[in-house]
Amino acid sequence: MDVERTFLAIKPDGVQRGLVGEILARFERKGFKLVALKQLIPSKELAEQHYGVHKERPFFEGLVHFITSGPVVAMVWEGEGVIASARKIIGSTKPLEADPGTIRGDLAINIGRNVIHGSDGPETAAFEIGLWFSSSELIDWRPSDYAWRVE
Ligand code: IDP
Numbered sequence: 001m002d003v004e005r006t007f008l009a010i011k012p013d014g015v016q017r018g019l020v021g022e023i024l025a026r027f028e029r030k031g032f033k034l035v036a037l038k039q040l041i042p043s044k045e046l047a048e049q050h051y052g053v054h055k056e057r058p059f060f061e062g063l064v065h066f067i068t069s070g071p072v073v074a075m076v077w078e079g080e081g082v083i084a085s086a087r088k089i090i091g092s093t094k095p096l097e098a099d100p101g102t103i104r105g106d107l108a109i110n111i112g113r114n115v116i117h118g119s120d121g122p123e124t125a126a127f128e129i130g131l132w133f134s135s136s137e138l139i140d141w142r143p144s145d146y147a148w149r150v151e
Pocket residue numbers: 054059063092093111112113114116117118120
């Protein structure tokens with residue numbers, strides 16, 4: 001399986017509820033590698049581009065308003081199969097239908113407050129990483145336990 005990168009973002013509800021550490025820990029313990037991390041309040045332009053595929057949907061305006069309402073923790077994680085795996089760790093879009101053990105299954109009840117975003121495929125991941133981060137913010141490094149991860 002290919003080494004990939006994915007874009008994840010803890011939404012304002014996750015930050016406001018004090019869930020940043022809880023969420024980061026799940027990806028860290030799994031064994032994925034943190035490549036970039038920053039907190040920001042997204043501009044309306046950034047939010048509209050990020051959710052551009054949903055611009056005709058009735059919830060679009062509310063979604064953009066919410067995602068720009070406070071701090072978001074934006075991240076890039078790397079590893080074999082990380083794009084699909086992160087989506088599994090995150091769980092279904094509707095938290096009430098998300099499996100227990102997933103982030104949304106454990107930590108959320110409301111579709112509009114589902115705590116975290118994750119890229120849904122390789123093209124989306126590349127687009128979103130480029131949208132949220134400059135290349136100098138993406139850190140190439142080799143964890144000291146690298147051999148244990150890949151052998
Ligand atoms: P995803 O976050 O699981 O990829 P998408 O379908 O891409 O889900 O939708 C993006 C975000 O828009 C969701 O995470 C959710 O917060 C919000 N959203 C999606 N559908 C609805 C809806 O029917 N009502 C309100 N918010 C929605």
